[in-house]
Amino acid sequence: MSEETKEYAYFLGCITPNRFPGIETSAKKVFKGFGIESKEMEGASCCPAPGVFGSFDMYTWLPIAARNLAIAEEMGLEIYVTCNGCYGSLQEADHLLKEHPKLKEKVNEILAKAGREYKGTTKVNHSIVVLHDVVGLDRLKEKVTKPMKGVNVAIHYGCHFLKPHEVRGHGSSETPYILEDIVKAIGAKPVEYKDRLMCCGAGGGVRTADTQTSLDWTRQKLVNMIEAGADCVIHPCAFCHLQLDRGQYEMNEAFGTSFNFPVLFALQLVALAMGFSEKELGLDQQITKMPEKLLK
């Protein structure tokens, strides 16, 4: 990619701007450091969550997702997201509408009543993939001013970043590499742990309908990370962030545990390595506290 400024439409979704705005600042700051501008998508809504609204009514989920895509199309820009749910929803909707012309016609009939039209002219990217593929690891390494030497990182991929692999296009979902590459590029070490690829337990409406069960599931995953000697967990998903971070407060309340295992959206760790402060990234505003090791 050239050094000239590139612009993306930043699809915020719900959890990022409305619960963890530090994820939003981390994405904007990291990309700005590489000459990439993040443009606001005025009037965007919930993606809407693929496992939740997609489970209630596919025929409502799809036009709402298509409306969000149409906003980016009107801006003439590709999209980036900071949540696997948003990635899952928008990329899947875009894929289905491009594959099935009759479906597109039907969705556009509904969108017309809302004054919008889906054309199929944008592309849905995950911010982590933009960093890995568009910025590239070499340029990332150049911007690291505080290498994360000696930091052991548990990588949690979540679900819709990798799966279904035929839509996501990041290779086999059983052997992911993108976050491992990024962790190594900032000087940290990815640690192997039991059930590394397991879901956080929140998706598909499970957290909403039965929080206790979903927390029990998350607890097991956190224990596995801690037992493997990780100093923190990074992930590419605002919804996983909610479950992994706020979930620790909830499980401490529910199960009498005393978890305080640091949770970071991957770009927050990257931003720390690029010299941004904990405060600028909202890391002082969440449940889990950051250890000195990550901040020095």
Next chain:
Amino acid sequence: MGTLLDEIIEWGGGVFGEEHMETLMQCVQCGKCTGGCPSGRVTALRTRKLFRMAQEDMREEIFNAPELWYCTTCYTCYERCPKGVKCTDIIRVIRNLAAKEGHMSVPHRKIGVYALKTGHGVPIGPDQMKIREALGLDSQPPTTQKYKEQLEQVQTICRETGFDALIDFDWDKMDLKEAEAKK
């Protein structure tokens, strides 16, 4: 009325294409889905069993099975199925059919209420606005919750598709109809 399998193929086929849904008939009960299912470790969800029930047209049993709603849509089974059954999409379609017949929990309906009121499944509140300001962001993001005319577009879509009726939404109260809210 046709069988449950016919309904799954028709309803899901409209979105994913019929061939995608017809993979359900390829399930040979090997159990690889259930073996790798993270939910199955902590809940009663047995994807293999659900699919057999679907093949056997056990409509009411499936729609009334609480475990139908314990799939997090992680796609592990979908990725690993040796017969190419599009598991996760089939589960979502069965949920759609169950919801159409009123099998939808109140917490789930309430997410729908948030979406109809704000355009967001998770709306913003005053505390989060303060955090945004401290980070140098606008107190409210430029989304449907901020702009009424933009929210109306989402509401129009939901009226068109009947999502409001699906969750028993009362437009006057901007909440669930009384009977539902009490459940």
